[in-house]
Amino acid sequence: IVLTQSPATLSLSPGESATLSCRASHSVSSSLAWYQQKPGQAPRLLIYDTSNRATGIPARFSGSGSGTDFTLTISSLEPEDFAVYYCQRRSEPTFGQGTRLEIK
Amino acid sequence: QVQLVESGGGVVQPGRSLRLSCAASGFTFSSYAMHWVRQAPGKGLEWVAVISYVGGNIYYTDSVKGRFTISRDSYKNTLYLQMNSLRPEDTAVYYCAREWYQPPPASYCYYMDVWGKGTTVTVSS
Numbered sequence: 001i002v003l004t005q006s007p008a009t010l011s012l013s014p015g016e017s018a019t020l021s022c023r024a025s026h027s028v029s030s031s032l033a034w035y036q037q038k039p040g041q042a043p044r045l046l047i048y049d050t051s052n053r054a055t056g057i058p059a060r061f062s063g064s065g066s067g068t069d070f071t072l073t074i075s076s077l078e079p080e081d082f083a084v085y086y087c088q089r090r091s092e093p094t095f096g097q098g099t100r101l102e103i104k
Numbered sequence: 105q106v107q108l109v110e111s112g113g114g115v116v117q118p119g120r121s122l123r124l125s126c127a128a129s130g131f132t133f134s135s136y137a138m139h140w141v142r143q144a145p146g147k148g149l150e151w152v153a154v155i156s157y158v159g160g161n162i163y164y165t166d167s168v169k170g171r172f173t174i175s176r177d178s179y180k181n182t183l184y185l186q187m188n189s190l191r192p193e194d195t196a197v198y199y200c201a202r203e204w205y206q207p208p209p210a211s212y213c214y215y216m217d218v219w220g221k222g223t224t225v226t227v228s229s
Contacts, residue, residue, distance in 0.1 A: 033215045037149075042199055042221055042222055043219055045216060086148065086149055088214065091211065093154070093163075093212075094151065095148060095149040
């Protein structure tokens with residue numbers, strides 16, 4: 001199963017909301033995780049099992065979806081949210097190619 | 105606090121070997137499966153290998169099979185990646201990461217909830 005993230009780059013301003021998409025090539029019976037990676041840093045687990053926030057993740061991060069279409073939503077962007085985001089299917093070791101969220 | 109610290113990276117010629125280490129602290133290392141994940145310069149994340157909490161059920165990505173070996177020493181709380189026959193395309197930052205905990209028996213979920221800061225491997229002549 002291939003995970004395709006869109007858009008490749010998203011340009012937004014602080015305070016706006018971001019919607020990042022992860023589409024599976026086939027229906028995914030299992031769940032999805034989202035990671036955030038800032039430049040020069042390791043990835044950080046944000047969301048697991050599609051919609052559950054990992055420990056310490058702010059409530060402005062939320063995940064949803066099922067089947068082939070999954071979404072990470074970041075409401076009211078903070079300056080520290082601008083980063084690259086990756087999706088990953090549960091029980092599969094592959095990641096999506098990433099979406100870069102940049103400041104407009 | 106929960107921490108993973110990688111070491112052992114460096115510049116190496118094609119065909120040579122390198123061993124990476126990942127020192128774990130702040131949690132019960134022997135209870136967790138562990139992964140190696142790499143990231144080539146300017147590229148995305150690529151999973152490399154996984155080992156179970158007891159040192160079995162080892163899997164590799166196809167491109168490293170037969171060349172890389174993952175292992176662990178639960179007395180030393182350390183994860184290893186022995187990399188042989190290195191190629192230029194192995195150039196990357198290598199991260200060790202902890203598998204999301206699931207009570208055994210459980211198959212891998214590949215969620216990774218703790219990551220080290222990474223160690224850089226450059227394969228070049």
